Amino acid sequence: MPVCILVDYPRPIDTLFLQRCADILLRSKGLHQREVNLLLTDNSTIEQFNSRWFNRPWPTNVISFPMNDPDCFGDIVISIDRAREEAEHGLTTLPNRLVELFIHGLAHLLGEDHELGPEHAQRMESLEFELKKSLFRRNIMADLCINVDHVATIRQARGGVEPEPVVAAGIVELAGADGVVVHLREDRRHIQDRDVRLIREIVQTRLTLEMAATDEMIGIASEIKPDIVTLVPEKRQELTTEGGLDVASLETSITEAVSRLHDSGIPVSLFIDAEREQIEAAKRTGAECIEIHTGRYADARNEETRDKEFDMIVDMARLATDLGLRVHAGHGLNYQNTGRLAAVSEIVEFSIGHSIISRSVFVGIERAVKEMLAIIKGC
Numbered sequence: 001m002p003v004c005i006l007v008d009y010p011r012p013i014d015t016l017f018l019q020r021c022a023d024i025l026l027r028s029k030g031l032h033q034r035e036v037n038l039l040l041t042d043n044s045t046i047e048q049f050n051s052r053w054f055n056r057p058w059p060t061n062v063i064s065f066p067m068n069d070p071d072c073f074g075d076i077v078i079s080i081d082r083a084r085e086e087a088e089h090g091l092t093t094l095p096n097r098l099v100e101l102f103i104h105g106l107a108h109l110l111g112e113d114h115e116l117g118p119e120h121a122q123r124m125e126s127l128e129f130e131l132k133k134s135l136f137r138r139n140i141m142a143d144l145c146i147n148v149d150h151v152a153t154i155r156q157a158r159g160g161v162e163p164e165p166v167v168a169a170g171i172v173e174l175a176g177a178d179g180v181v182v183h184l185r186e187d188r189r190h191i192q193d194r195d196v197r198l199i200r201e202i203v204q205t206r207l208t209l210e211m212a213a214t215d216e217m218i219g220i221a222s223e224i225k226p227d228i229v230t231l232v233p234e235k236r237q238e239l240t241t242e243g244g245l246d247v248a249s250l251e252t253s254i255t256e257a258v259s260r261l262h263d264s265g266i267p268v269s270l271f272i273d274a275e276r277e278q279i280e281a282a283k284r285t286g287a288e289c290i291e292i293h294t295g296r297y298a299d300a301r302n303e304e305t306r307d308k309e310f311d312m313i314v315d316m317a318r319l320a321t322d323l324g325l326r327v328h329a330g331h332g333l334n335y336q337n338t339g340r341l342a343a344v345s346e347i348v349e350f351s352i353g354h355s356i357i358s359r360s361v362f363v364g365i366e367r368a369v370k371e372m373l374a375i376i377k378g379c
Helices: 016-028 043-054 080-089 094-109 118-136 149-158 165-174 193-202 215-224 251-263 276-285 303-322 338-342 354-363 365-377
Strands: 003-007 035-041 062-066 072-079 143-147 179-183 207-211 228-231 268-272 289-293 326-330 347-352
Touching (some): 003 016, 016 035, 016 094, 016 118, 035 094, 043 062, 043 072, 043 080, 072 094, 080 094, 149 165, 149 179, 149 354, 165 179, 165 193, 165 365, 179 193, 193 215, 207 215, 228 251, 251 276, 268 276, 268 326, 276 303, 289 303, 303 326, 303 338, 354 365
Parallel strands (some): 035 072, 143 179, 143 347, 179 207, 228 268, 289 326
Antiparallel strands (some): 062 072
16 A cells, blocks of 8 residues: 555544545655555544644644655644544534645645745645645545345245346445446346346336447347346356456457447446556456456455555555546455455446345345445445
8 A cells, every 4th residue: 555554543444435535645746656655543642743743832733754665655643632622613524624724734745834934834724725625526435336146046046036136236225336237147047138128127227237348148138228247157057157257368259249338328347357467458458447356355364465456456456446437346355355445546336246135144145244334335
């Protein structure tokens, strides 16, 4: 992470919103290759910093320390105590106030100082306004799209008519999901053609159709017109999708499939592993988006392996963003491992199904969706 957040405070502080905003801000100024250290602390600690370095023995809300270092851009210290007081007086939330103070501290690191006079104060205010606009131009928190395939899996196990995936699609939308995902497999093991058509009719947010890049599936997508198609690999004997699409080896055929879907006015995402050659090949196909396969991260047996896979996802998400690709993520994500990825600002959408449908058996779909939304959006 370019922004390293350290919390030294007696009460828990949710830093998800701040982390994503801070990363976006650094990227907007071309600083995503350099590190900024952010300390969230109390009045007593920031008072000690002020007394030692600025000869002012009182607590301020934020202070900055520029660094003449090619790797580290600088340090910012924010008082949670002051931020909370100012949030209450300013009728805003603590997370919003923390972002405002980070912007103020970043403006100082960028060389502005409002204490040098009116002209400097005006210039710094303009810079802060510019930084805030870079956040307003984006949906700061990632979207959550729910895959309802496994509702159909339960139905198909008995060969009956319930539970109904179309009902599940309506419930997840009412619960706050940003979209619905269905995978129409060639063997029709769960979702059926009828399901896709019905769900297309009732979805009010957006519908993602996962499918193989075959003539049959392209024809169905061109007729139904989902909001986006995600091309995935399929093997007849697999229980679920195993690994990403090998775009690098199949570039010609994938490019043709992307072009045909574009001719029908359908944007395309490619489900791929977090590998440079796959991302670069995905860009060449003309696809607008990639979905990073997070299975290796989710299935890691130890922390060392999980950390390695996480770092690879972060690096490849940044590469894809730099290439102009929208970045989604999915596969194997659950209520324990999603939060860490939710802090990665380059990931703008999560596709999650199995863990949410599994949890809904015990708590109901609405609650299961809202619990995952709380992890991803911090709400």
